[in-house]
Amino acid sequence: MTDATKLKALENVHRFFQDGGFADALAKRVAYRSMSGPDAKDDDLLPYYHEILEPDLTAMGFRCSYLQNPVAGASPFLLAERIESPDFLTVLTYGHGDVVPGYDDQWEEGLSPWSLTLRDDAWYGRGVADNKGQHLINLTALREVIAARDGRLGFNLKALFELGEERSSPGLRQVCKERAQALAADLFIASDGPRVSKDQPTLFLGSRGSAVFELSCTPRAGGLHSGNWGGIMKNPGVVLASAIASMVDGKGRILVQDLLPPPIPTPVRDALARLKVDSESLGRKIDEDWGEPGFTAAERLLGWNSLEVLTLHAGNYAKPVNAIPPAAYAHLQLRFVVGTNWTAIEDIVRTHLDQAGFTDVQVKLIRGSPATRLDPASSWVSWAKAAVKDVMGTEPAVVPNLGGTVPNDVFSDILGLPTVWIPHSYPGCKQHAANEHLPLSIVEQGLAMMVSVFWELGEAAALDACNRHRATPVA
Known part of the structure; x- marks a missing residue:
C-alpha cells in the first residue's frame, strides 16, 4: 500500500481515535435514550436523526430526506444521498439508531447504559455495539476519506x-419495495452483528432466517x-412434550426431514472450514455433542x-397443584439457512404431527424472515477481503451467513x-x-478497515469487481 491519499486518511482517523474525538462522539450518541x-x-x-445523524451527514455533503413509514405508528426512515456522478459505482449502506431498553438496575456498579464508560480497554454503554458504535465507525472513516481526497469519494x-x-x-x-428506484445501487455494505471472535476481523454475507411457531394442545376447558x-x-403437557420430542431429539438433532436444508454447498463448506468456531473463540464452552452429528x-x-424451544407452559409452575392441566403451549423457533x-x-409441521399421531396438537406460524447468503465465490467477496487485508495484514474470516438474523433479505432479495x-462487535x-460494551481494539481496527474499504470503492478494482x-450472477 503506497497511495499517499489512503495513508493520510488512515493517519487522520487514527489520530481522531487517539485524541479522544471518537470517544466524545460515541458518548454523545449513547446519551440519547x-x-x-x-x-x-x-x-x-x-x-x-435531527441532532446526530443529519448534521453529520450534511457536513459530509449528503442530501438528507425522510421516507415515510407505510406502517401506522412506526418511525420514518432517513435517506442520505451523496451522488458524485451517474457514471460512478453506487453503494448503499445502512444503520439503525434505536436500541433496546437500558435495564439500568442490572448494570455493574459504576456503569450506566446512558453514559459512556471506559473500563478494561472497552467502552460500556447502550448502543456502543448495537448499532450506534458500528455506524459511527463507518461514518467516521467515510469522513476521513472524503477529507483526504479533497472533498470527493470516487463513488456514489x-x-x-x-x-x-x-x-x-x-x-x-414495504418502503424498500415502494422506493426501490431511490435506493437502487450496485453493492450493499454495512456493519451490524458480531465478528467470529474478538480478535478476528470478519465479513459476513447474509444471515440465517428465523421462523417462530406456536404449538398448543387444549383438550378441555378446566383442570x-x-x-x-x-x-x-389425556395430559396436554405430556402430549405436547412428546410432540416436540418427535420433532427434535434430546441431542438437538432435527427429526423432521422437511425442516432441513439441502446439502451445504461446496463454496459454503469451504468457507466454514476456514473458520475457528469453538469454545475459545466464542468465549463460552459449547456443547460438542449437540446438533447435527458429523x-x-x-x-x-x-x-x-x-x-429451539423458546417457551413451554402447562399448569402453574410457581404453585403446582394435584391437577391435570387443561392446556399446554409452546413456542418453537426454526433458525434456517438458504434453501429451507x-x-x-405450518403445513410441514401439521403433516408431521398427523403422521406421528398428534392430531390434537395445533400449529400456528407467528412470524418469520428469510435466510440470505451471497456466494462466497463472488468477486465482491474477493475484493472486500483484499481491501481489509491491505490494512490488517491478513485476510478476514468470511462467514457465509450469520447464525442470527439481520434484515439482509431487504437488500439482497428486494x-x-x-x-x-463488516461487523465491529464480537x-x-x-x-x-x-453491560453492553465494545473493545477499543475492535474500534481501532474497524476504523482502519472502513477507511480502506471506502477508499478502495473509488478505485478501478471496485468497478471491475x-x-x-x-x-457471473450468483444465487
Whole structure:
C-alpha cells in the first residue's frame, strides 16, 4: 500500500481515535435514550436523526430526506444521498439508531447504559455495539476519506437509517419495495452483528432466517384432579412434550426431514472450514455433542438449521397443584439457512404431527424472515477481503451467513444487491443485555478497515469487481 491519499486518511482517523474525538462522539450518541419497542414514541427516537445523524451527514455533503413509514405508528426512515456522478459505482449502506431498553438496575456498579464508560480497554454503554458504535465507525472513516481526497469519494453513496430495528424493522420491507428506484445501487455494505471472535476481523454475507411457531394442545376447558382422573384422561403437557420430542431429539438433532436444508454447498463448506468456531473463540464452552452429528461446530452454527424451544407452559409452575392441566403451549423457533422451505412450515409441521399421531396438537406460524447468503465465490467477496487485508495484514474470516438474523433479505432479495457486512462487535459484547460494551481494539481496527474499504470503492478494482459480479450472477 503506497497511495499517499489512503495513508493520510488512515493517519487522520487514527489520530481522531487517539485524541479522544471518537470517544466524545460515541458518548454523545449513547446519551440519547432512543429505545424502541411496542410503546416506542417518535418524540424519543427522532432527535437521534435531527441532532446526530443529519448534521453529520450534511457536513459530509449528503442530501438528507425522510421516507415515510407505510406502517401506522412506526418511525420514518432517513435517506442520505451523496451522488458524485451517474457514471460512478453506487453503494448503499445502512444503520439503525434505536436500541433496546437500558435495564439500568442490572448494570455493574459504576456503569450506566446512558453514559459512556471506559473500563478494561472497552467502552460500556447502550448502543456502543448495537448499532450506534458500528455506524459511527463507518461514518467516521467515510469522513476521513472524503477529507483526504479533497472533498470527493470516487463513488456514489446512499445511506438508509431506521429507528425500528429492535422492534423487527416495521415498514422496512414495504418502503424498500415502494422506493426501490431511490435506493437502487450496485453493492450493499454495512456493519451490524458480531465478528467470529474478538480478535478476528470478519465479513459476513447474509444471515440465517428465523421462523417462530406456536404449538398448543387444549383438550378441555378446566383442570382435572390427578388422583380421580390420572391414567384415564389425556395430559396436554405430556402430549405436547412428546410432540416436540418427535420433532427434535434430546441431542438437538432435527427429526423432521422437511425442516432441513439441502446439502451445504461446496463454496459454503469451504468457507466454514476456514473458520475457528469453538469454545475459545466464542468465549463460552459449547456443547460438542449437540446438533447435527458429523458436522463441525461452524457447520452446525452457520451452515445448518436448528430447532429451539423458546417457551413451554402447562399448569402453574410457581404453585403446582394435584391437577391435570387443561392446556399446554409452546413456542418453537426454526433458525434456517438458504434453501429451507420455511414459508410452508405450518403445513410441514401439521403433516408431521398427523403422521406421528398428534392430531390434537395445533400449529400456528407467528412470524418469520428469510435466510440470505451471497456466494462466497463472488468477486465482491474477493475484493472486500483484499481491501481489509491491505490494512490488517491478513485476510478476514468470511462467514457465509450469520447464525442470527439481520434484515439482509431487504437488500439482497428486494433490492437485488450483493451484500457484504463488516461487523465491529464480537460474540461477548452483551448487546441486548446489561453491560453492553465494545473493545477499543475492535474500534481501532474497524476504523482502519472502513477507511480502506471506502477508499478502495473509488478505485478501478471496485468497478471491475462489479462488472465481474454482473457477468457471473450468483444465487
